[in-house]
Amino acid sequence: MDTFRFDFRGNGESEGELGFSNWDDDIADLKVVLDHFEKQGYYIYALIGHSRGAISCLNFAATQAREPLIPYIVSISARFEMADVKRKYGPENMTLLEEQAIVHIPALTNVLLCHGSEDGIVPIKDIAELQGHLSHARTALRIVRDADHNYKQHYAEVSKTVSDYFSFEGRKAEWSRRVLPNWRTWVHAVGGVLNFRTVGDIWIPSTTNGTARYLRPGVIYRSADISKPTPEGYKVLQSLNITDVFDLRSNSEVERRGVMEDTEFVKRHHIPVFSDIDYSPAQIAARFTMYLGGTEGFAQAYMSMLPNIRQFLWPVLEHIVKKRTPFLVHCTAGKDRTGIVCALLQMICDVEEEEIAWEYELTRRCMAIKEEDVNFLKAAIGGSESQVRGVLSTNEEYMFRFLEQFHEKYGTIHDFLMNELDMTMEQIHAVRDALTVNIPLPRSVL
Numbered sequence: 407m408d409t410f411r412f413d414f415r416g417n418g419e420s421e422g423e424l425g426f427s428n429w430d431d432d433i434a435d436l437k438v439v440l441d442h443f444e445k446q447g448y449y450i451y452a453l454i455g456h457s458r459g460a461i462s463c464l465n466f467a468a469t470q471a472r473e474p475l476i477p478y479i480v481s482i483s484a485r486f487e488m489a490d491v492k493r494k495y496g497p498e499n500m501t502l503l504e505e506q507a508i509v510h511i512p513a514l515t516n517v518l519l520c521h522g523s524e525d526g527i528v529p530i531k532d533i534a535e536l537q538g539h540l541s542h543a544r545t546a547l548r549i550v551r552d553a554d555h556n557y558k559q560h561y562a563e564v565s566k567t568v569s570d571y572f573s574f575e576g577r578k579a580e581w582s583r584r585v586l587p588n589w590r591t592w593v594h595a596v597g598g599v600l601n602f603r604t605v606g607d608i609w610i611p612s613t614t615n616g617t618a619r620y621l622r623p624g625v626i627y628r629s630a631d632i633s634k635p636t637p638e639g640y641k642v643l644q645s646l647n648i649t650d651v652f653d654l655r656s657n658s659e660v661e662r663r664g665v666m667e668d669t670e671f672v673k674r675h676h677i678p679v680f681s682d683i684d685y686s687p688a689q690i691a692a693r694f695t696m697y698l699g700g701t702e703g704f705a706q707a708y709m710s711m712l713p714n715i716r717q718f719l720w721p722v723l724e725h726i727v728k729k730r731t732p733f734l735v736h737c738t739a740g741k742d743r744t745g746i747v748c749a750l751l752q753m754i755c756d757v758e759e760e761e762i763a764w765e766y767e768l769t770r771r772c773m774a775i776k777e778e779d780v781n782f783l784k785a786a787i788g789g790s791e792s793q794v795r796g797v798l799s800t801n802e803e804y805m806f807r808f809l810e811q812f813h814e815k816y817g818t819i820h821d822f823l824m825n826e827l828d829m830t831m832e833q834i835h836a837v838r839d840a841l842t843v844n845i846p847l848p849r850s851v852l
Contacts, residue, residue, distance in 0.1 A: 433466050451476070451477060453467070458485075469510070472616075475612075483521055483557075484519070486533070511540065518546050521533040522557060523551050533547065548571070585764075596643060601628075606625060617847065619842040622842065630741075631737070640669065647731060650725055651666065652734065654679050656682065679717075696710070697797040711743065719827070727837055740769060741798075745769070749805065754834060755841055768800075770801070820834055
């Protein structure tokens with residue numbers, strides 16, 4: 407990733423006259439710099455500013471309807487409460503909060519607020535108040551202990567704070583902070599059913615204009631085996647308006663575990679990923695032996711599902727476009743076959759692959775493992791109990807490797823659907839449009 411640092415006009419090494427609270431000049435300077443790099447083909451990923459520069463970055467995000475959206479703002483030691491400035495210079499110079507309203511920063515902008523605990527210029531209470539005005543789920547706060555306003559003797563700490571935030575682990579931590587509270591609500595919502603959740607509440611900002619697609623929650627649901635919901639569980643399914651359940655299990659699994667009963671509200675559709683031949687005892691052993699191969703084995707097992715795509719994905723796509731009601735997809739554990747179907751649906755909607763992998767990995771948190779499954783697989787593949795439990799778990803790396811192999815073999819999701827299901831782009835977009843809504847980028851104040 408390339409970076410560029412500059413001083414505003416009249417500051418540091420830049421020419422021009424130094425002014426006080428010249429927010430409009432700062433914005434004009436930022437526009438010139440961003441336009442310059444965008445003309446060279448760069449995608450602007452983040453703005454990082456310190457002190458006045460931090461104010462100007464926040465101000466820019468709040469007032470400029472830039473297309474595409476700049477996804478990250480890092481504000482280091484920004485001033486927010488300017489009562490002392492008002493007293494010293496007069497209220498006409500204090501326009502940041504009242505007129506330019508940084509609380510109007512788009513809700514999809516990820517904001518990192520950094521502050522030194524010993525800042526003698528901007529009190530630490532300022533950052534707390536600023537965080538309160540930016541209290542949407544994409545705002546993070548980091549305090550650098552013992553650091554002053556200019557981070558003397560603490561350059562390494564503040565640099566690490568910012569780099570950690572942008573790292574893979576940092577991005578995942580922020581995603582988890584947003585997602586896990588809702589996941590905890592969903593996972594045990596349906597009595598008698600493990601690993602239940604909705605796939606949605608995902609924003610997909612456009613990289614070309616000022617809109618975003620929103621993958622609506624409450625349309626796609628996923629779970630483990632749903633053959634024995636409790637009476638209360640049936641009521642929850644009905645209250646969620648789930649009209650159709652797509653069962654990806656093989657015939658032998660269905661015979662062994664049974665099926666949920668259809669009601670006047672919910673109908674089951676059996677669309678096995680694998681045929682009876684594919685799920686013979688010998689094939690079970692062969693397939694689950696793949697899973698013992700770790701990341702490569704899981705990816706290989708997932709790729710082995712795709713030749714049968716027409717028999718298990720097409721009915722789901724038809725439902726999405728024609729019936730347009732909430733539905734549930736499940737297999738036995740709700741992670742492998744269900745995970746692939748949900749990944750493909752998210753790919754159709756242009757969800758970031760990181761989010762697809764992290765959503766897939768949520769299954770590991772609910773421990774949707776039944777002892778009968780452990781014993782069945784131990785007998786089938788001859789592995790140890792720890793190996794079998796590993797087979798029944800999830801890891802983001804499995805999905806990342808599957809996605810790599812998918813693109814290597816099939817190209818884009820559009821290529822795959824057009825070549826394997828004979829779909830047109832119009833049909834693909836019909837699926838996407840049924841699952842998402844396209845809206846202007848929402849402001850955080852909303």
